[in-house]
Amino acid sequence: MSAVILESITKQYGAAPAAVSNVSFEVPSGTFTVLLGPSGCGKSTTLRMIAGLDTPTSGRILIGDRDVTQLPPAQRRISMVFQSYALFPHLSVRENILFGLKVRKEPARDYDRRLGYVAELLGLAQLLDRKPAQLSGGQQQRVALGRAVISEAPVCLMDEPLSNLDAQLRHEMRREIRGLQQKLGITMIYVTHDQTEAMSMADQVVLLQGGKVEQLDVPDRLYARPRTEFAARFIGTPPMNLMALAADGSRIAGCEIPFEQPVSPLARKLGVRPEHIRLTHMEGVPARVQGLEYFGADTIVVCTVGENTGITLRVPGHLQARVGESVRLAWPAEAEHLFDQSGLAIRAGS
């Protein structure tokens, strides 16, 4: 078994606020966990501690029931892929892939079999004699993956491995990495700041902010039941709309029409996802069209609702509307999320 467990991990660099603060999570063996969050939230620091490239100030790390907190990287049975794939330019694809095995002095009689398997799996068989400079970005990425896969380590750590690739290739590589992880039953911990990547690849997402775990959940629940305003805004494109409420909870701030039922007096903001809002002319709250963004399959309409600007909704096709036009917006009660003064969800909608 190769589950990875972090127990109250903290990393302090000098007098600065902790880069990682009391972070705990468990990655079950053979599953895919994404560490997600904005720049500087502690993703790489967390991954480097799991890899053994950095030591926690306090806390424990277990890999497959073994306390590895003080062990060097070579003794942790992990493989790693980083943003800069760091292929050796003077070595061929074959030599790049075999490099780690040679350094670790693994038995040479296995090289051909293992190389053959990896080359087949990653579609590199025709490229083994080329140098990295003779490969496309996606092919180089696959060589970097090949180095990780050939190690046959049960745990693989990846830090933003796709950030150098264009959008199309990223998409393909996401699927390839996920497919590979499932096929080989690898325990994967994958760092990204891209929420679409996290949502589409992960079994479990650890959302980090300021070195702390903001929410740890499966993608569905992270989307449907964000526990904080931060989580609500970080996941989804466009993000969840957050509308300020009047102090007595009777209406949206600046909106003449009260709710049928006032919301909790503790609620300060009402959250609704763009895809749950309908554009109507008869029912719902009055709004004014601020702008339109056409994306082919759908149009994002940006509106002002009472005192709230930048409220977005998604409508199918190419919506023709005038900027400044008066409309009404409606949404089902189940789609409503309420947040209190401190940004915590009071009641999650669906």
Ligand SMILES: Nc1ncnc2c1ncn2[C@@H]1O[C@H](COP(=O)(O)OP(=O)(O)OP(=O)(O)O)[C@@H](O)[C@H]1O
């Ligand atoms: N060696 C170091 N010495 C001092 N501070 C560090 C060191 N490494 C990281 N930090 C700080 O720790 C915090 C977390 O950094 P980290 O690299 O983990 O962020 P990240 O989430 O990976 O961000 P990004 O998305 O930009 O890669 C940052 O404030 C960073 O400045």
Ligand SMILES: [Mg+2]
């Ligand atoms: Mg980083």
